[in-house]
Amino acid sequence: MKVGVVVFPGSNCDRDMYHVLTDVFNLDTQYYWHEKSLPKNIDAVILPGGFSYGDRLRAGVIAAHSPIIKDIQKMAEKGIPILGVCNGFQILVESGLLPGVLLKNESLNFMCEWINLIVENNKTPFTNQFKLHEKIPIPIANGEGRYYVDDNTLKQLKKKNQIVFRYSQVVNGSSNRIAGVCNPAGNVVGMMPHPERAVESEINPVDNKPSSLIFESLMVKMGVVN
């Protein structure tokens, strides 16, 4: 199974994600610079966190116009699993692959803290190993992390089961406490919290097992046995 980690100018969680995929889950992982194209035989694509283009204009908006996004759009249509974390989520939203928008946190501050996620959809390639409503202790680190959709879109999201993660409590003022969503097909998932920061017990002060299931779900989906 081949996983691609896309690197934009200003990505800064790319190395963390790469470490987790290779050293923790033994997956064949490659970096792809945003100006390159993605190979046809890739099995999953991850857009890591960071500050692409220094968050200028709006987080993720410039990166959404990178050449590689066209390839990602094609792969999304083909049903290949794609995960955007933090800035990666913002880029997926800005490129129209996911609905909604990410606004400044209600506190107007950058927030770095451990929170709890609730799994609301366990049918995606990144959540299929979770029980519905399972709790995930995980850190967030963002300034523009408040997910917002209008009421009509929210209804649609609920109807099509596109809400993947909710915060267990109000964290940043996001619509319906949403922390992560997917496309209607379910193969493109975006989330604000950082699973790559939570899968190793050494740096996870609470419990690293739930976060690991995000990656293990992908492996099950792709038929990889570890």
Add this chain to the structure above:
Amino acid sequence: MSLEPQELIELKSKIGRDPTSTELQIIAAEWSEHCSYKSSKKHLKMLPMKGPLVIQEKGYDSGVLDVGGGYVITAHIESHNHPSAVEPYGGAATGVGGVIRDILSTGTRPIAILNGLRFGNIEKDQQARWLFKNAVTGIADYGNCLGIPTIGGEVEFDDCYQNYALVDVAAVGFGKKENLIKNHAKKGDLVVLLGGSTGRDGMGGSQFASDSLESEDRSAVQIPDPFIEKLIIEAILEARNHKLINAMKDLGGGGLSCAVSEIVDTLEVGIEMDVDMVHTRESNMHPDEIMISESQERMLIITSKTKLKKLQEICKKFRITCSVIGHIKSDNQMHVKKGKKTFANLPTDVVVNVTLLDLPSKKPVYLKTIEKEKKLKSISDYSKIMMSFLGAPNIASKIWVYGQYDHEVGIRTVIKPGHDASVLRLDNGKFLSIKIDGNPKQCYINPREGAIGCFEEACRNVVCTGAKPIGMLDHLQFGNPKDPEIFWTFLESLKGLTDFANYFKIPCIGGKVSLYNETPLGSIKPTPLIGVLGLIDKKPLIPQKITEGDCLVIVGDTKDEMGGSEYFEYVHKFVGGKCPSVNFVESKKNMKTVLKVIQSQLLKSVHDCSKGGLAVAISELCMMNQIGCKISLENVPGEKLDIDRILFSESHSRYLLILDKKNLKKLEIILKKNKVSFKLIGKFMGDKIQFTKGIKSIIDLRVDMAQKTWINSLKDLVLHG
């Protein structure tokens, strides 16, 4: 420009002619206090700088320690006080940027940032709140964007910083020893300027920083751009992997003038450079301006002709500009041209070697009476006092600050901010523990003992994580050194630090001196800031959750040393008394014993006892673990003291050991064997913080109420005043 008349005469006699205007600018920058350390350099030599782990290389701006397995740690500390006092957001942000480039210039990847922030009284002063809030945002925006975790630091408020700010930033790098840049250059090598464009921001910044802050010279403050810095980091590390860098230096204070002259002088070569080749932000910049601009996010690289193409390719990939601005010569001259016309041509040794000063010093008059205590109001309700104390800006939780810093990125942060020292995991299986500490209140009362106290406190903090101190960073911040009384306090602090470093064999691996820290009201209190790095070979002591029935043992004596304590200054508004002093023998014994006990794995956690004394340290444990405690003050070891002294004395060398009751006997055996002073003083239970003396209740507080005040008060102060 701040060249002294005497210095001008000296310059003329050294070069045998009148200097050109560009030469004057270059010299004024390089001979400024900020760049030349002319007042302090003679004395700084007293600090021990060598040690078995220390790697010294030519031209490094940061210290290097060998941590085994082919890996090194680099570390440095800088401040950006003057700029932050004028423009806190940009000043603090560019302070982060500068120290990060110092780490980068050794060829190591920056992996952590710590910062020490000091402001005026935020309870009374709106200006202090504004400075504080914006400095924090500046650091957050810069560090977060770089993806370098800000893993720790400290924040302090004191009247002496009114209308002023101390913004100190320490950074740590990590890399393979074989990847360290071994600075070298030979005739014909190319000098490349890489990164952001040179503009009219930060003009004369180093001279601005070498004078008292009287005017708000905003043009001397640099403009931050973390995105370019991030690209520079990645481009340089890629160039390093391809071995394209012969020598490298960050552009900081003094801009091109200092970077160019210092690197060619260190490498014993010369340079011919053309200012027309420098990529500028605006047209028509004069050579003088180009030479002294302190625009940020720039690095100077010396490379070979054959390597240039590859270097340019890497820069193109990251879309950062790199300009060949000159070449290396063998004549030891710094030759600055614009096109064909010469604007400066100076021997490099003249540029970099200012005449060092030996300033007079005199014991300050105020010290004669400062240790005398006045009669204080007696306290009738300690619970009430304690509650307001937990909300005092210097005691309250700093979560509002570190919650805005990404302290997880890089996935190394094992012990996160909010504990004693922060701990990072390294690729060689070891762990690095880091802490910075300052204490101007105590340093004001006794500059020597205060400075030693900062050093010991930082050591204590890394010891609490199970680390052995291996290196120290010092940042010496004082007022105008030409005032003999101020210079005396500088020397006393330095001597104290030297004595402690020698006794404990902890080398100073890097440092900085910042003088002329003066506010309209006068000099700041002496503010040496000490960073200590500790190494853990096997496993750090990660604080475990304290549960019902766990025991609390204190190691170290509590003494009548209340001078400079938060209790005297915040509760009684009294500045004076005898400040805590460190007994070296006792300190070493306690440190070694605590490390031994941690290794024997008997403990759940260890907590340092410092600001706010025993009462605050124990309350912190309760609030962080949401559990109550019952503490018997009569059991606290040390001389017989009044209740307020036992509760709030800030005596050094004390550690709070928390353990499961079943390990108590084993612990007592080890502590007895090592002959340290210790006592079981209580246990954790229930939901109230309770201190008693005999049968008398002294403090009785609900943990949840205390926690609410402690967690929220700083945020409330910043947001609502």
